Amino acid sequence: MNTNEIYTRSEPASVVGGRSAGSGMYDVVHEDAEHRPYANQAGAVACEVGYNFAYLDEQTKRMIRRGLLKAVAVPGYQVPFGGREMPLPYGWGTGGMQLTAAILGADDVLKVIDQGADDTTNAVSIRRFFARTAGVKTTTRTPEATVIQTRHRIPETPLTNDQIMVYQVPIPEPLRFIEPSETETRTMHALEDYGVMHVKLYEDIATFGHIATSYAYPVTVDERYVMDPSPIPKFDNPKLHMSPALMLFGAGREKRLYAVPPFTRVVSLDFDDHPFAIQSWDECCAFCGSRESYLDELIIDDAGSKRFVCSDTDYCMQRRDAEEEGAQ
Amino acid sequence: MYVAVKGGERAIDNAHLLQAKLRRGDTRIPELSVDQVREQMPLAVARVMSEGSLYDPQLAALAIKQAAGDLMEAIFLLRAYRTTLPRFTASTPLDTTQMQLSRRISATFKDLPGGQLLGPTFDYSHRLLDFALLAEGEHPGPQVNPDAELSDCPRVLEFLAEENLMAREVDDGVAVPDITREPLDFPASRAQRLQALARGDEGFLLALGYSTQRGYGRNHPFAGEIRIGELEIWLEPEELGFAVPLGDIEVTECEMVNQFVGGKGIDAQFTRGYGLAFGYAERKAMGMALVDRSLRAAEYAEELEGPAQQEEFVLMHCDNVEAAGFVSHLKLPHYVDFQSELELIRKLRKQEREQPAAEEQRA
Numbered sequence: 001m002n003t004n005e006i007y008t009r010s011e012p013a014s015v016v017g018g019r020s021a022g023s024g025m026y027d028v029v030h031e032d033a034e035h036r037p038y039a040n041q042a043g044a045v046a047c048e049v050g051y052n053f054a055y056l057d058e059q060t061k062r063m064i065r066r067g068l069l070k071a072v073a074v075p076g077y078q079v080p081f082g083g084r085e086m087p088l089p090y091g092w093g094t095g096g097m098q099l100t101a102a103i104l105g106a107d108d109v110l111k112v113i114d115q116g117a118d119d120t121t122n123a124v125s126i127r128r129f130f131a132r133t134a135g136v137k138t139t140t141r142t143p144e145a146t147v148i149q150t151r152h153r154i155p156e157t158p159l160t161n162d163q164i165m166v167y168q169v170p171i172p173e174p175l176r177f178i179e180p181s182e183t184e185t186r187t188m189h190a191l192e193d194y195g196v197m198h199v200k201l202y203e204d205i206a207t208f209g210h211i212a213t214s215y216a217y218p219v220t221v222d223e224r225y226v227m228d229p230s231p232i233p234k235f236d237n238p239k240l241h242m243s244p245a246l247m248l249f250g251a252g253r254e255k256r257l258y259a260v261p262p263f264t265r266v267v268s269l270d271f272d273d274h275p276f277a278i279q280s281w282d283e284c285c286a287f288c289g290s291r292e293s294y295l296d297e298l299i300i301d302d303a304g305s306k307r308f309v310c311s312d313t314d315y316c317m318q319r320r321d322a323e324e325e326g327a328q
Numbered sequence: 329m330y331v332a333v334k335g336g337e338r339a340i341d342n343a344h345l346l347q348a349k350l351r352r353g354d355t356r357i358p359e360l361s362v363d364q365v366r367e368q369m370p371l372a373v374a375r376v377m378s379e380g381s382l383y384d385p386q387l388a389a390l391a392i393k394q395a396a397g398d399l400m401e402a403i404f405l406l407r408a409y410r411t412t413l414p415r416f417t418a419s420t421p422l423d424t425t426q427m428q429l430s431r432r433i434s435a436t437f438k439d440l441p442g443g444q445l446l447g448p449t450f451d452y453s454h455r456l457l458d459f460a461l462l463a464e465g466e467h468p469g470p471q472v473n474p475d476a477e478l479s480d481c482p483r484v485l486e487f488l489a490e491e492n493l494m495a496r497e498v499d500d501g502v503a504v505p506d507i508t509r510e511p512l513d514f515p516a517s518r519a520q521r522l523q524a525l526a527r528g529d530e531g532f533l534l535a536l537g538y539s540t541q542r543g544y545g546r547n548h549p550f551a552g553e554i555r556i557g558e559l560e561i562w563l564e565p566e567e568l569g570f571a572v573p574l575g576d577i578e579v580t581e582c583e584m585v586n587q588f589v590g591g592k593g594i595d596a597q598f599t600r601g602y603g604l605a606f607g608y609a610e611r612k613a614m615g616m617a618l619v620d621r622s623l624r625a626a627e628y629a630e631e632l633e634g635p636a637q638q639e640e641f642v643l644m645h646c647d648n649v650e651a652a653g654f655v656s657h658l659k660l661p662h663y664v665d666f667q668s669e670l671e672l673i674r675k676l677r678k679q680e681r682e683q684p685a686a687e688e689q690r691a
Binding site for chain 1: 336337339340404407408410411412414508509510511512513514515640644649650652653654655656657660661662663664665667668669670671672675676679
């Protein structure tokens with residue numbers, strides 16, 4: 001290949017899963033040396049000069065997409081990938097950011113949430129990173145987003161098959177806190193040797209009377225791999241089951257990625273006499289009155305009085321808007 | 329509306345401006361220049377280059393200035409920049425016997441070809457604060473003999489290897505993997521291990537090396553040779569077919585002589601641990617050599633009894649950019665998960681309160 005040829009994508013990110021695939025993922029385009037790739041695509045102009053579209057170079061993105069294809073082909077299996085150093089600290093979403101960078105196309109609309117909220121500092125920071133390096137449209141409204149990067153929550157608004165969820169994962173290995181060695185846990189996955197996990201849950205019941213895992217609650221994907229759904233509250237686990245959206249998980253520091261393809265069975269581990277149950281509150285959201293959503297507890301005065309509000313800020317806003325419209 | 333962590337771009341921007349102000353300090357004092365950092369804090373620059381895996385004293389000095397002297401932050405800055413650089417090619421292997429030495433010592437022989445060359449060092453200095461440095465002035469340095477010539481300095485451990493007293497290191501010819509491009513897998517090759525240790529945190533390696541000296545996986549080290557100096561880097565471009573020099577870099581190399589192996593019909597031999605770091609970085613190179621040797625325990629069929637011998641433990645935790653990132657992420661909001669823990673612990677407490685009451689009623 002001569003040096004004036006560059007690889008570019010002919011379609012917005014349509015690599016995996018339920019979104020429209022282009023005729024060819026990459027076309028070799030002959031360009032003059034001055035031409036900046038992506039500068040004219042769909043009006044999206046990367047604002048940050050000197051970096052490639054969505055920061056990562058195309059070779060790296062391609063390497064990540066190959067990993068994602070494997071992850072989709074083997075649901076719940078942790079695929080090692082050559083994770084890069086990102087300009088944000090490890091542990092702050094570098095894995096999710098690399099996946100987002102790898103799948104983002106110029107036409108995508110990005111939503112970033114942390115704790116369910118669009119306005120938490122790290123969500124603001126990551127959203128701004130992609131607005132600056134990819135020039136993509138961003139939104140806070142779940143139905144408008146094509147890619148949603150998240151930390152610790154799945155939106156309350158049901159997802160569609162036009163959407164991809166990208167999860168930030170700190171520790172991808174569900175067995176890690178039982179067996180610290182990676183060599184051992186990889187063997188356990190290969191042999192489907194998950195007895196220790198059930199023993200751990202049983203010990204919880206013996207000690208506390210309940211399974212004492214309330215977030216990052218382990219699931220079995222497609223009746224094969226036990227997977228860490230990332231530190232989402234177990235409240236969100238049922239949303240993974242048979243979801244029409246593609247779910248991608250990225251762990252940057254640990255250099256692993258994995259996926260749950262659309263319409264895949266995802267079952268939370270439990271026992272017949274101790275069935276899986278999600279959190280519930282006696283209170284409703286102080287703003288929108290929802291009794292169905294995950295609630296955050298706020299301490300509102302020195303006496304320790306409490307108030308509960310939706311953790312999903314967009315969902316809460318949608319409900320309040322609808323209420324207002326109804327009232328008019 | 330109350331939001332526990334109200335972000336907003338303005339808040340973040342202001343935080344950055346405040347940080348910049350903190351870095352600058354009192355503006356009545358002249359600003360520190362990058363050249364000053366590079367020339368007058370060479371050991372900090374060396375550490376940032378080593379653990380940042382990028383030999384560029386100017387950028388390392390810039391990173392130190394930008395990080396307000398926080399070396400881990402500076403290392404992180406340099407790493408994040410390094411990631412964006414294209415890889416042209418790999419140099420030919422460094423030949424450290426060709427080093428322009430500024431310092432070379434061996435603790436295993438009183439004298440040896442090439443001699444002991446003390447060079448610049450803190451060793452043997454009495455650690456008394458030098459109040460003269462409070463005043464700025466010229467520091468003329470020692471008298472030098474312009475005609476002095478360095479004689480050849482063959483490697484100390486090579487003499488032992490000639491006598492078959494030191495295990496030889498053999499190049500297996502396998503392509504060297506790049507741990508910054510391919511994820512580490514276990515068991516790791518020695519090339520992968522040395523790369524990880526070269527990037528590893530000096531303090532962590534120092535502590536682990538120290539732990540082997542105190543008995544957690546003891547391997548009886550002697551500082552066989554430490555050499556510091558300038559070294560030419562050569563490249564062999566494919567289209568050229570021969571190597572060309574690219575420039576000089578300063579490195580510190582340490583070879584440890586360690587306890588011998590053998591017995592049962594095999595001649596006893598010393599073993600070695602190896603450390604290499606950019607710039608003047610003796611402590612780092614020594615720590616690295618100690619840990620390299622202890623990670624070779626399995627190779628020499630030694631019992632694994634200390635943390636420094638556990639490959640996964642050492643390699644997965646020696647990187648300070650990873651460690652600092654994951655520890656600092658605890659500062660991010662976690663209130664959703666905390667809420668689920670609160671809900672659970674309240675449920676458990678409620679159940680405990682109600683159970684004895686129910687039992688009393690039955691009684």
